[in-house]
Amino acid sequence: MTPRSTPALAATGSVSRSIQLFRAFRVEQSDPDFFYSLLARDSIREVQRWCPLTGASVLDVGGGPGYFADAFTSAGARYAGVDPDAGELTARGGVAGNTMRASGLCLPFADGAFDVTYSSNVLEHVPDPEGMVAEMVRVTRPGGTVVVSWTPWLSPWGGHETSPWHYLGGVRAADRYAVRHGRRPKNDFGRSLFACSAGRMLRWVRRAEEEGHLDLVDMLPRYHPAWARWVVHVPGLREVVSWNVMLVVRPR
Numbered sequence: 001m002t003p004r005s006t007p008a009l010a011a012t013g014s015v016s017r018s019i020q021l022f023r024a025f026r027v028e029q030s031d032p033d034f035f036y037s038l039l040a041r042d043s044i045r046e047v048q049r050w051c052p053l054t055g056a057s058v059l060d061v062g063g064g065p066g067y068f069a070d071a072f073t074s075a076g077a078r079y080a081g082v083d084p085d086a087g088e089l090t091a092r093g094g095v096a097g098n099t100m101r102a103s104g105l106c107l108p109f110a111d112g113a114f115d116v117t118y119s120s121n122v123l124e125h126v127p128d129p130e131g132m133v134a135e136m137v138r139v140t141r142p143g144g145t146v147v148v149s150w151t152p153w154l155s156p157w158g159g160h161e162t163s164p165w166h167y168l169g170g171v172r173a174a175d176r177y178a179v180r181h182g183r184r185p186k187n188d189f190g191r192s193l194f195a196c197s198a199g200r201m202l203r204w205v206r207r208a209e210e211e212g213h214l215d216l217v218d219m220l221p222r223y224h225p226a227w228a229r230w231v232v233h234v235p236g237l238r239e240v241v242s243w244n245v246m247l248v249v250r251p252r
């Protein structure tokens with residue numbers, strides 16, 4: 001296949017940006033380079049709304065094959081990545097620089113080691129999402145920035161490749177997939193995919209805020225245009241309509 005040219009990013013917060021991301025998502029399977037490069041560039045631009053990246057030390061938790069490594073480095077950040085899965089780390093051939101095998105549930109770094117910690121689409125793949133965010137907060141310096149985004153379970157894409165059958169139950173959706181495809185789904189409920197709601201993570205953040213560990217800076221539906229961001233503040237509705245939720249917190 002001829003590689004697509006790298007498009008300019010549509011304006012942040014615009015409807016065009018949401019359409020651009022949605023169109024790219026439709027070719028995720030057939031042209032992952034195009035989709036993930038675009039997503040990474042868009043995401044890094046969004047992160048810069050909360051913190052400057054030039055010269056900042058950044059830890060990317062669950063960075064996978066390195067698209068985010070390229071985008072953070074291009075933005076001037078000093079990048080480090082962790083991912084426990086050797087297959088993901090090498091999916092583009094080699095392993096991105098300054099990346100190591102480790103889990104977000106037990107980060108091999110000192111307290112306050114990074115200016116920024118970032119995680120995209122990983123939280124729903126760990127059995128203890130609160131524990132992973134607590135680890136990210138721990139390794140971020142006071143006043144630094146933690147950005148974490150994930151697909152809530154009740155999102156139309158909550159079941160990943162088993163969607164929309166996850167609405168009838170995660171195990172049932174995964175079993176149905178196994179029967180139809182002759183193999184378990186990569187995102188297998190209870191093994192590599194877990195139900196993580198926006199409300200659950202917001203409750204944890206609020207508690208940590210009350211206990212004096214961090215401040216909540218922002219919470220938004222990651223791919224929506226600016227005018228539609230209010231949906232993330234409506235309990236119940238946000239679980240379905242946000243599609244993907246982004247939380248930004250600042251350790252004290």
Ligand SMILES: C[S@@+](CC[C@H](N)C(=O)[O-])C[C@H]1O[C@@H](n2cnc3c(N)ncnc32)[C@H](O)[C@@H]1O
Nearest residue numbers: 062063064083085088103104120121122125126
């Ligand atoms: C859907 S991919 C997301 C990759 C990339 N962050 C992105 O947004 O395109 C999920 C990633 O989470 C990683 N992952 C799974 N369990 C993890 C854990 N305990 N700690 C850190 N990463 C994990 C997987 O190996 C995989 O690379």
